[in-house]
Amino acid sequence: MTTLLLTHPACLEHDTGYGHPERADRLRAIDDALAAPSFKPLKREQAPLADLAVIERLHPKAYVEMVRAAIPARDHTWLDPDTVVSPGSWEAALRATGAAIYAVDQVLAGKADNAFCAIRPPGHHAEPSRAMGFCLFNTVAVAALHARAAHGAKRVAVVDFDVHHGNGTQAAFWSDKDLFYGSTHQMPLFPGTGALDETGVGNIFNAPLKPGDDGEDFRAAFETRILPALDQFAPDVLLVSSGFDAHIKDPLAQLRLVEADFAWVTEKLLEAAAKRTRGKLVSTLEGGYDLDALGSSTAIHVETLMGAAS
Numbered sequence: 010m011t012t013l014l015l016t017h018p019a020c021l022e023h024d025t026g027y028g029h030p031e032r033a034d035r036l037r038a039i040d041d042a043l044a045a046p047s048f049k050p051l052k053r054e055q056a057p058l059a060d061l062a063v064i065e066r067l068h069p070k071a072y073v074e075m076v077r078a079a080i081p082a083r084d085h086t087w088l089d090p091d092t093v094v095s096p097g098s099w100e101a102a103l104r105a106t107g108a109a110i111y112a113v114d115q116v117l118a119g120k121a122d123n124a125f126c127a128i129r130p131p132g133h134h135a136e137p138s139r140a141m142g143f144c145l146f147n148t149v150a151v152a153a154l155h156a157r158a159a160h161g162a163k164r165v166a167v168v169d170f171d172v173h174h175g176n177g178t179q180a181a182f183w184s185d186k187d188l189f190y191g192s193t194h195q196m197p198l199f200p201g202t203g204a205l206d207e208t209g210v211g212n213i214f215n216a217p218l219k220p221g222d223d224g225e226d227f228r229a230a231f232e233t234r235i236l237p238a239l240d241q242f243a244p245d246v247l248l249v250s251s252g253f254d255a256h257i258k259d260p261l262a263q264l265r266l267v268e269a270d271f272a273w274v275t276e277k278l279l280e281a282a283a284k285r286t287r288g289k290l291v292s293t294l295e296g297g298y299d300l301d302a303l304g305s306s307t308a309i310h311v312e313t314l315m316g317a318a319s
Contacts, residue, residue: 012311012318013121014043015108017056020129022097026085029093030261030298031129031143039127039294042304043311050315052121056108056128058100063110064146066154067181072138076102076145088140102130102145109152109248112291117160117246122318123279125251125311126293133175133250133295134200142173142200149250149293150181153188156246163187166244168235169194170227170274171252171295172262174203174215178250183209189242191235193227195220195255195262214238220263224270227255231274239281246289247282253297253306261298268309275313288317 021033043051064073079086080099087093105128112124132149134142149167156162166189167182169175174194179202182188189212194203196217203215216230239247253271255264282290292314297303 011050011052011121012315013112013115013124014051014053014127014311015056015112015124016040016127017104017108019097019100019104023101023130024085024095024097025093031131034300035297035303036127036129038300038304039307042308043127045308048311051311056104056126057111058103059107059110059151063155064106064151066158067151068137068146076140092140092143092145094145098130098145104128105130105132106146106148106151109148109291109293110155113152113156113160113246116289116291117156117162122288123290123314124292125314126291127307128294131252131295132293133169133171133178134173135177136180141177144177147177147181149248150178152291152293153248162245164189164242164244165246165248166191166239166242167248167250168192168239168278169250169252169295170255171250172255172259172264173199173252173296175250176200176202179203179207179209179213182212186210186212188212189239189244190214191239192216193218193230193235195264198262212242218264221265223265224267227264227266227270228273231277236277236281240285243285246286246291247278249278249290249292250295251292251310252295253303256297256299256302256306258299258302259297261296268305271306272309272313275310279313279317283317290314
């Protein structure tokens with residue numbers, strides 16, 4: 010058994026324009042990092058296109074069609090002050106979402122131990138009827154609903170360690186007691202959600218961190234709030250929104266994590282998956298905007314996943 014790596018060249022064709030932090034070079038940095046000989050055992054596959062019917066379990070058909078209609082024939086269209094689309098964005102979004110869906114299929118079918126989706130655009134800010142924060146479709150939430158609808162997973166958990174709160178995932182899960190969302194993130198920071206008292210129907214667990222907090226604070230938040238709640242929820246499958254923008258070098262936030270912190274949280278989530286889901290874990294890329302830090306942080310995350318799969 011092994012770790013599955015999913016990506017697709019189409020994800021490079023989502024052109025966000027000059028100076029935008031969510032740019033194609035992010036995936037190139039990850040590709041370079043995962044080209045090292047130690048990653049040769051990865052099972053590498055290209056992400057398929059998502060079926061629109063699967064996306065529409067979360068996003069209303071009218072919203073999906075709005076996104077498709079907004080794709081320009083040339084240049085760029087802005088869906089909000091942060092979120093831009095280009096001629097290649099539609100396929101990129103379908104490949105990104107398709108990666109997570111296919112990863113769920115493969116892991117739940119026992120064809121891989123775990124999986125990492127190196128994809129863009131990211132997803133966790135996309136609300137059911139609203140694109141925002143660089144995100145078009147909520148990749149991880151679509152995958153969670155797919156795990157339930159296609160594989161009979163009764164209880165699905167998403168844990169999010171991106172530095173920005175995943176408002177879209179929280180909104181999607183808010184009223185469903187069988188969907189768990191746990192997040193560490195910086196506050197105050199975009200998008201402004203993620204307070205401790207945002208708890209849904211007892212299924213939302215936020216652990217906000219202060220600007221300047223470091224790995225010790227991050228680990229404490231996981232050990233005191235996220236991990237105990239996840240264990241009590243007892244999911245059938247665990248999905249991870251893996252953003253690496255809490256790194257000390259990241260230009261968009263002020264947390265002070267280093268690569269060892271991402272290895273630690275990956276180990277802890279793998280332990281939780283081993284206990285509650287027979288190891289079934291799917292990780293998808295969210296943020297991370299310093300290219301060197303993104304490459305090295307993703308590498309240690311995937312290396313840790315591979316260690317569990319060996």
